[in-house]
Amino acid sequence: MSGMDMPDVTTKSTATSMLTTSTSTSTAALGANMSGMTMDGCKISMLWNWYTVGTCFLSSSWKIHSGGGFAGLCIGVILLVLLLQALGWAAKFYDKRLVRLHQVKAVALATQAAHNPSTETNGHLIAKSAHNSSPMASFRPNLWQQAIRALIRTMQFAVSYWIMLLAMYYNGYIIICIILGAFIGTYIFQWERMGGPHASVPDGHADQTGCCG
Structure with missing residues (x-):
C-alpha cells in the first residue's frame, strides 16, 4: 500500500x-x-521613464513612431509652455490697457468740467461724473471687456491643464522640455521694468490656474 x-x-x-x-x-x-505597460502597442509607465519611440500621449492615436517625431513633440511641448507664458502676459497687458483707458476717460471728463461749464446743471453733472471716474478710483470693466478677460484666462487654464496631463506620463524628456519652456517663457514675457512709478511688475495678478506658471 x-x-x-x-x-x-x-x-x-x-x-x-x-x-x-x-x-x-x-x-x-x-x-x-x-x-512599463503596453496598451494598444503603446509604451506607458506610471514611473519615471525615458521612453521615446513607441510612446503614446493622451490617446493611442497619438503614438510616436520615430526619433524625429519625438523631437517634434519635444519642440511642441516647449512652444506650448511658451504659449502659456504669453497668455499670462496678455492677461496683464489687457488689464493695464483697461486701466489706462479709464484714466484717459477720467482726465477727459475732468477737463471738460473745468473748461466747458455751459450751465450750472450740466457743469455739476460733468463734475460729478469726473469725480466718480477719478483716475485713482476703482472701476468695473464693461460686458465685452470682461468677456475678453475671461476668454484669455480660460485659454490660460486650458493650456496649463494640457501641460499637466503631458507631465503625468512621467517621461523625463517631456518634463525637461516643460521646465525649459518655463525658463524661456519667463525670460521673454516677464522681462519688465521693476521699481519706480512706471514699473511693469504685475500688481496682484496671480496665476489664474494654480499650475505651470
Missing part, C-alpha cells in the same frame, strides 16, 4: 512545483508590465 501511495505523492509534489513556478512567472510578468 505504501508503494502504491508514492506515485500520488510525487505527482502532487510535481503539480505543486509547476503551479508555484507558474505563479512566480505570472507575478514577474505582472511586475514588468506595471513598470
